[in-house]
Amino acid sequence: MSRLTRNTLFSPLLILLGMIALSATPLRADSSGYQQTLKSTAWVITSNAENETSAGTGVYVDADKKLLLTNAHVIGESRKAVVFFPTQSGGKLAVRRKFYLDNILKLGIQGDVVAVDRKRDLALIQLPRVPAGIEAIAMADDSTTPGAKVALVGNPGDSAILWVYTAGTVRSVYQKKFKSTHGEHDFMALETQSPIKPGDSGGPIVDEAGKLVGLAQSFSPQSPLVSFCVDITEIRQMLNSPWKSAPLPxxxxxxxxxxxxxxxxxxxxxxxxxxxxxxxxxxxxxxxxxxxxxxxxxxxxxxxxxxxxxxxxxxxxxxxxxxxxxxxxxxxxxxxxxxxxxxxxxxxxxxxxxxxxxxxxxxxxxxxxxxxxxxxxxxxxxxxxxxxxxxxx
Incomplete structure (x- = not known):
């Protein structure tokens, strides 16, 4: 049999092995990126003056000042928040809400809302401490671009499970001015092709390098796959400007x-x-x-x-x-x-x-x-x- 024939016979196998080798890298990267983002992600629970409880997501952004970033609409008029960071149970990541609520005295951290920016729909929670292994997320220097791949780690309210991973793609980055049930907003928006659900609000949007490029904010009522996020440029501006005290209810x-x-x-x-x-x-x-x-x-x-x-x-x-x-x-x-x-x-x-x-x-x-x-x-x-x-x- 000629050399050409042998190559012809084995080439499909070589092509398949090559495809597996190529696909293995992004799969490992996605898993590694999730684990890294998880170290900075939190579950946030608040209550209003009528003792009505709401929940969302937050991201740890400043280790020196122990600051957690979330949406202003997650906070509402609350000036206190209970924060949970991911932990393990039986050697595995604990993902059920009930586990954290049953262990609130051990795992829950009471934080103070120290700043609110309604226009950008951002809020900062200052924590007295954070568990070992929790890290402030690395932040991108500037906005990402359309076509870039991004991922979200959030806590969708329609699920009993926390720390849910969602992948997506950037559709556009632009100035967005609109009204919602939470007030009037005007900020640089990162629009993505990925679902954001109630409870994901305040969750970190990261790029392929694991850097924060946005904060999950809302989704389009016309298309559940179109989501809106607060761009990293707005986040950096808030963190670098004098904080505005949050009024009491x-x-x-x-x-x-x-x-x-x-x-x-x-x-x-x-x-x-x-x-x-x-x-x-x-x-x-x-x-x-x-x-x-x-x-x-x-x-x-x-x-x-x-x-x-x-x-x-x-x-x-x-x-x-x-x-x-x-x-x-x-x-x-x-x-x-x-x-x-x-x-x-x-x-x-x-x-x-x-x-x-x-x-x-x-x-x-x-x-x-x-x-x-x-x-x-x-x-x-x-x-x-x-x-x-x-x-x-």
């Missing part, structure tokens, strides 16, 4: 300040202040308002509700009063049942307890004085209906 602030309150049917908080011989109801908004990097807490009191529009005399009086008030302003709003006149102050949501309580008192005194001056008195049934309509918005 209204309920927590009221409790810590020792202010007595009741919960209105609208969900807002009602504080009754005695002014002279009368009681003036002041309301604190249940949610913090966000405008860029400004966190605003709204405090208001209603002084008049009528089914007729305020006349020119009253409007001019309110305008003059606005020029003299120290903070806040008078406003008139039309609702489905009439018109409401109220005084509203918008306070920095990170202001001290003393400033917060002083603002409540100021709003109460100013509103009570105006209410005494306004004639005729409103029909109480109409007033309650109008107040309810305005508070429910």
């Amino acid at each position: 209204a309920k927590v602030l009221l409790d810590e300040a020792g202010i007595e309150y009741s919960r209105h049917s609208s969900g807002h908080y009602q504080i009754d202040r005695t002014v002279g011989s009368n009681t003036q109801a002041v309301f604190v908004a249940k949610n913090t308002e966000y405008h860029g990097r400004a966190d605003i807490r709204r405090i208001w009191s209603t002084v008049q509700t009528t089914d007729q529009a305020p006349d020119e005399t009253l409007l001019m009086r309110l305008v003059r009063q606005n020029a003299a008030t120290k903070l806040g302003a008078w406003a008139v709003e039309k609702t489905a049942s009439g018109y409401v006149v109220f005084y509203v102050a918008k306070l920095d949501a990170t202001a001290s307890d003393e400033t917060f309580e002083s603002t409540i008192d100021y709003v109460a005194r100013l509103a009570a004085a105006m209410q005494q001056d306004l004639k005729p008195k409103p029909n109480q049934e109409t007033a309650q209906a109008t107040l309810q309509a305005w508070l429910s918005e």
Whole structure:
């Protein structure tokens, strides 16, 4: 048999062996990359003022300051978080949620939310300690490019399993401005062709070298395979800029300040202040308002509700009063049942307890004085209906 014939017979086998050899490298690389990323990935659990629990993912980014990065929407208004890092059980990676929850006293770490950037949808949790073997993730210097392969390690909420690996491809990198149920966002987005599920939010997006190139943020409602991530350039900018303190939820602030309150049917908080011989109801908004990097807490009191529009005399009086008030302003709003006149102050949501309580008192005194001056008195049934309509918005 000629040499050509022998090569012809064996060439399919050689080609197959060559394909196996070529494919073995990326398979090992994927496994190695997963193990390395796992050392920086965490499961994050938070709860709001109503004790409703939510969970997501985080990535350890700074070993010196012990900082964990996640999405702002994972944190919500919580200022505490319970963090779990992956561990082994019986010589293997423990992947079941129940295992970690059953061992929360041993494995859970209580962290403080020290910074929130709603615009970028990023938040930082500072930890008192981290387990042995946990490492801060290496970060890419700049954005990756379309066509690049990426991977995510996350904790999808529809699974009883943690530390789930998902591979994908970069579709594009661009500036994305949009609104979500978590607020208004504007950041450099890394769009990928890979599924991100609720619970994966805050998880590390890494390149083939295992470096952080983005943070899992959301997925497209039109296509579950199209996902949006916060680009590494945004992450670096937040880490390198002065951190913005995260405001406390209204309920927590009221409790810590020792202010007595009741919960209105609208969900807002009602504080009754005695002014002279009368009681003036002041309301604190249940949610913090966000405008860029400004966190605003709204405090208001209603002084008049009528089914007729305020006349020119009253409007001019309110305008003059606005020029003299120290903070806040008078406003008139039309609702489905009439018109409401109220005084509203918008306070920095990170202001001290003393400033917060002083603002409540100021709003109460100013509103009570105006209410005494306004004639005729409103029909109480109409007033309650109008107040309810305005508070429910």
